[in-house]
Amino acid sequence: MRAAAPGMPRSSIKAPLATLTAVCLMPLVAVAQQWKVYEYPDAGFAVQFPVPPVVAPSTFRTSAGVSLPMTRYAAREDRVLYTMSVVDFSGVNEDATSVIAETEKSFGASGRVTVAIDARINRQFGRELSVNGADGARSAVAIFFASKHLYLLVGESLPPNAIARSGDAIRFQESLQFIGPNGGFGGFGRFAGRGRFGGGFNPRALAACQGKAAGDTVQLDTPRGPVQATCVLVARPNRPPL
Amino acid sequence: MKRFALARSLTLSLVPLATTALAHHSFAMFDRSQTERIAGTVKEFELINPHGWLRIMVADASGAxxxxxxxxxxxxxxxxxxxxxxxxxxxxxxIVQIHPLRDGSYGGQLISVTLPSGQVLGQRPGRG
Known part of the structure; x- marks a missing residue:
């Protein structure tokens, strides 16, 4: 277990480049954890939260002092803060590499970056970090830039004993998907973007089983000709009482 | 001649196919050069897309x-x-065998799981 580092008071959310002016219109609500996918097609992403997130407009200030519109999707459950911030860079002339690099640099200024690695989600390339805050918090961070928007995901496990919930922060990070025009191949099939097969997932496979029962045989048309296929149901197990 | 003239059964799901999950993301946070073996008690099992999750309670050296x-x-x-x-x-x-997270967080990418029956299941051919 990592020892908590002494030092500065912890801020609830790590500021990426400069000051995040959060306008929280609703309080964060903590209920029993039940991870669900939350899809935001207009924003081009989907992510899992353990509790319903609060979506609020906000402002992001770049290192050059420019204020940009931002939407913040946030939740708190137990001792983990889950935040997805989407910043609209369409009004400024910034390239993806610079924005990602500056964002990553800001995390290094506010904590100790223990892991920094190139990452790919669907057809978008960015960076994933692990950051140890001076206050003992542990954060799983994803930084991506797509369609002139900065996508900044932070799953922050709070002290004391931040490592205890570190798995939840990582799960949040691992759940990020890009959908719609951002999606391309992979991801949630029905939102996997445009293209001949919806970005890698054959929509005819889903359509072929609509109205069918598990075990029904259907014929699926593929580029290589028709094939027989069997429909199955995939069910999430109910959570029995412990 | 059609290459796939012989009937071949495929498994279709009524939810997005998991094959997309194989290309969903790069698993960058897992150290695939390392493996760890941990024993624990299942808390929750989610068989979902794009990734399933197995949450297990693991005792540390102090018993916590x-x-x-x-x-x-x-x-x-x-x-x-x-x-x-x-x-x-x-x-x-x-007992799960995993690629651990690079930062030491409590988690990893599943390689295989040994069930109470002794059966071993994995995610690749040849593992259960």
Whole structure:
């Protein structure tokens, strides 16, 4: 277990480049954890939260002092803060590499970056970090830039004993998907973007089983000709009482 | 001549295919050069897309239990290797082999799981 580092008071959310002016219109609500996918097609992403997130407009200030519109999707459950911030860079002339690099640099200024690695989600390339805050918090961070928007995901496990919930922060990070025009191949099939097969997932496979029962045989048309296929149901197990 | 003239059964799911999960993201946060073997008690098992999750309670050296989050493949992928929603249940004692997280967080990417029956299930051919 990592020892908590002494030092500065912890801020609830790590500021990426400069000051995040959060306008929280609703309080964060903590209920029993039940991870669900939350899809935001207009924003081009989907992510899992353990509790319903609060979506609020906000402002992001770049290192050059420019204020940009931002939407913040946030939740708190137990001792983990889950935040997805989407910043609209369409009004400024910034390239993806610079924005990602500056964002990553800001995390290094506010904590100790223990892991920094190139990452790919669907057809978008960015960076994933692990950051140890001076206050003992542990954060799983994803930084991506797509369609002139900065996508900044932070799953922050709070002290004391931040490592205890570190798995939840990582799960949040691992759940990020890009959908719609951002999606391309992979991801949630029905939102996997445009293209001949919806970005890698054959929509005819889903359509072929609509109205069918598990075990029904259907014929699926593929580029290589028709094939027989069997429909199955995939069910999430109910959570029995412990 | 059609290459696929012979009838071949495919498994379709009524939810997005897990094959997409194989290309969903790069698993960059897992150290695939390392493996760890941990024993614990199942808290929750989710057979979902794009990734399933196995949450297990693992005792540390002091005896305190910590929750680990183990990432699995998608539902369709797992089903091909013998997983079902009833493969594990809360309370089951299991041993998992994982690629650990690079930062030491409590989690990893599943390689295989040894069930209470002794059966070993994985995510790749040749593992259960």
């Amino acid at each position: 239990e910590n929750e680990w989050s183990v990432e699995l493949g998608g539902a369709g992928q797992l089903e091909r290797f013998g997983w079902t929603p009833d493969t594990v249940h809360p309370g089951d004692k299991v």
